[in-house]
Amino acid sequence: MRSQFLTNILLMLMWVFLTGSYEVSSFSFGFFIGFLIMWIIGSQKGGNKYVKILPRVISFLFYFLYAVIVANLQVAYEVMTPNLNVKPGIIKIPLDVETNVEISLLANLITLTPGTLSIDVSDDKKVLYVHTMYVDDKDKFIHDIKRGFERRILLITR
Secondary structure, three states: OHHHHHHHHHHHHHHHHHHOOOOHHHHHHHHHHHHHHHHHHHHHHOOOHHHHHHHHHHHHHHHHHHHHHHHHHHHHHHHHOOOOOOEOEEEEEEOOOOOHHHHHHHHHHHHHOOOEEEEEEOOOOOEEEEEEOEOOOHHHHHHHHHHHHHHHHHHHHO
């Protein structure tokens, strides 16, 4: 997959040199054109992993950015209003991710989201303990983590 990414970079650089424009938009468009070329070639060969994963990674980054912005607004609102509406608690989340990389990525993403903190992973790596500021509905919180971060991590890593 690394060679496919480098091929995409090479195609992008070829586009930039051929057009003679060294602006960010030219680099971005060249990367997109290179990706499109690789997608067309890959679909004729039966597909390749890079073409499938890159859109998932971009989608994942936008989802994480959205989650961070929403959590920041929620925590900022909580800090600026005189009444405390927090209902803190520790929630036990069963894990579908299995490898150390997947578990670490999930735990770090949860910790980077304001209002939540990964505390511990069970010895058998089947449960993640998370502290959250808002425990209105435990099942909804677990569902949001599993359908949000965990599902997207699995789409990228497997």
